[in-house]
Amino acid sequence: MCAEYMISDCDLPDITVSVSEKELLDELLLCGESFGRGYCESVCIYRKICAQLPSFDSVMFHSSAVSVDGRGYAFFGRSGAGKSTHTMLWTRLLSDRMTVINGDKPIYTARDGKIIAYGSPWCGKEGLHTNKSAELSAICLIKKSEKNRIRRLSPSEAAELVIDQVIIPKDARNAVLTFGFLDKLVKTVAVYELECDISEEAARLSFETMSGGTV
Amino acid sequence: MKIKNEFIVSSISGVNYAVPVGERSTEFKGMIKLIGIGEFLWKKLEGGIEMDALVDSVTENYDIDRATAERDVKAFCAKLSEAGVLAD
Numbered sequence: 001m002c003a004e005y006m007i008s009d010c011d012l013p014d015i016t017v018s019v020s021e022k023e024l025l026d027e028l029l030l031c032g033e034s035f036g037r038g039y040c041e042s043v044c045i046y047r048k049i050c051a052q053l054p055s056f057d058s059v060m061f062h063s064s065a066v067s068v069d070g071r072g073y074a075f076f077g078r079s080g081a082g083k084s085t086h087t088m089l090w091t092r093l094l095s096d097r098m099t100v101i102n103g104d105k106p107i108y109t110a111r112d113g114k115i116i117a118y119g120s121p122w123c124g125k126e127g128l129h130t131n132k133s134a135e136l137s138a139i140c141l142i143k144k145s146e147k148n149r150i151r152r153l154s155p156s157e158a159a160e161l162v163i164d165q166v167i168i169p170k171d172a173r174n175a176v177l178t179f180g181f182l183d184k185l186v187k188t189v190a191v192y193e194l195e196c197d198i199s200e201e202a203a204r205l206s207f208e209t210m211s212g213g214t215v
Numbered sequence: 216m217k218i219k220n221e222f223i224v225s226s227i228s229g230v231n232y233a234v235p236v237g238e239r240s241t242e243f244k245g246m247i248k249l250i251g252i253g254e255f256l257w258k259k260l261e262g263g264i265e266m267d268a269l270v271d272s273v274t275e276n277y278d279i280d281r282a283t284a285e286r287d288v289k290a291f292c293a294k295l296s297e298a299g300v301l302a303d
Contacts (some may be wrong), residue, residue, distance in 0.1 A: 173225050
């Protein structure tokens with residue numbers, strides 16, 4: 001699962017995680033028996049990694065991150081809002097111009113005044129991920145609607161919607177760090193709210209608005 | 216009156232949010248956006264303050280008559296109390 005991400009020239013890892021048998025069994029109980037030990041182990045491990053990310057000015061968002069012509073775009077939204085579908089529609093429209101960085105749980109890092117989206121091996125059931133990164137140009141918050149409409153949000157409007165997309169850590173230190181990250185995110189990246197009917201027209205609208213280019 | 220412990224206040228794009236952490240996060244589900252005078256009142260309540268003193272500080276710092284201030288501050292505190300944010 002992690003083969004693409006292995007590195008050999010590393011003395012000291014930044015993050016070290018492990019999962020106990022008890023934690024694994026608790027997760028199995030939570031997930032249900034149809035999910036095997038392997039899946040549950042990977043969920044526990046990623047959860048532990050993500051808990052430490054704020055110390056690295058990073059946060060994992062349940063979202064889809066892609067790059068088009070080298071520029072990063074992310075789709076945020078509640079479960080079932082259409083992130084995966086929209087990603088697929090963009091793939092159809094943009095083909096080779098586009099790479100899916102991670103279709104479900106990418107890691108975002110604030111560095112040098114930018115927000116960068118990173119691939120990771122933990123992705124959704126579509127299995128879309130790659131060990132690549134891209135500077136985030138825009139975020140698209142997706143909501144299902146009958147009509148297609150997109151608008152740019154102000155940083156404070158974006159703040160409220162983006163908070164909804166992340167799990168705020170329960171410990172004070174990491175909660176503060178997460179808010180610090182969210183503050184940088186809304187000030188650095190253009191955030192749009194897209195109401196859409198999950199059509200090619202919606203995908204065209206979102207891409208052309210956020211990129212300033214054409215399909 | 217005093218805000219219970221284990222709430223932190225953090226801001227995003229200049230807007231302050233009061234967020235429960237630690238044990239408080241299991242008891243209080245959600246967060247509180249502090250806008251306008253809400254931020255001022257929260258800070259006063261964090262240190263613990265009586266109702267009269269709180270109303271006094273509002274009339275000292277804002278251009279508002281005492282009756283209105285008292286009504287609004289009581290309403291604000293009642294909301295916090297109902298939400299389980301204030302310690303007795």
